Amino acid sequence: MVYVLGVNLPDRHLVKFALTQFYGVGHATAERICSRFQMHRTCKVGDLTPLQVTALASFLSSPKDSLSPPRYPTATPDFVPSTKPHQELIAEFRAARKQRALENKQPGFMLRARRDERVQPDGLKDLQIEAALRTAIRENIAHQKMIGSYVGRRHAMGLPVRGQNTQNNAKTARKLNRLERYH
Incomplete structure (x- = not known):
């Protein structure tokens, strides 16, 4: 078992799937992180070297401060190596x-x-995970509530925000009408 930033990554899991255990890292981001550190698709967490684990932990702790990976030119399919000195x-x-x-x-x-x-700019520089992401989401919701937007009011009442159906739409409508009268 490898512990990175307080998250347990099981040895038998593939790295690209184990990274999704971090809050804020999905499959696409995990693929990009693996390619950044040149980890192949079938690399398991148990196969990582201590240097790779350290590099991964330092990147995830502060992506903005990490160095960008070197950009190597790629060869075209018709490339033939030269024999010249x-x-x-x-x-x-x-x-x-x-x-x-x-x-x-x-x-x-x-x-x-x-x-x-x-x-192309490095898209992983703006990566936020775990506590930083939760804080940002909490601040965004508090901002919505403070300005009194429709979304903020629904958050305050504990109602669905993104258009999901509620069990009793009439009761929800009455709650919203009551709230409208007071504001």
């Missing part, structure tokens, strides 16, 4: 880059803007 490949790459720069003749800020469009 490394120094020769570097010289060819620099010459090709210089040639492209001469052909483009665009200001540096334009090239930076185009590059920044391609780089």
Whole structure:
């Protein structure tokens, strides 16, 4: 058994399913976390190294402060590795880059803007789990109640909020009408 941030992760569970035991982590987020730490699909919690467990715990405790994972370029399906020496490949790459720069003749800020469009922001930086998420939800509900919105009033009365049916709609309507008279 591995304990991460007070949550028990059983050894026999797959990591992508064990991570869903954290409040606020669903299947899609768990998949993204696994890919961030390069854990394969069939990796079980018991197979994790102590370094991976530590990295996972430090990320989940403060995602905003964690470093972004390195971005490795991917090869196209028709890629064939070269047999040339490394120094020769570097010289060819620099010459090709210089040639492209001469052909483009665009200001540096334009090239930076185009590059920044391609780089996707790290979506896991804004991840909130456990106590932080519960606090945020509680604050949002308190805000709804404070401003007197319809949703806030339904929260205050303990009624369904998202359009679910209540057992006795007439009684609910009377409660809401009574509340309307006082406000």
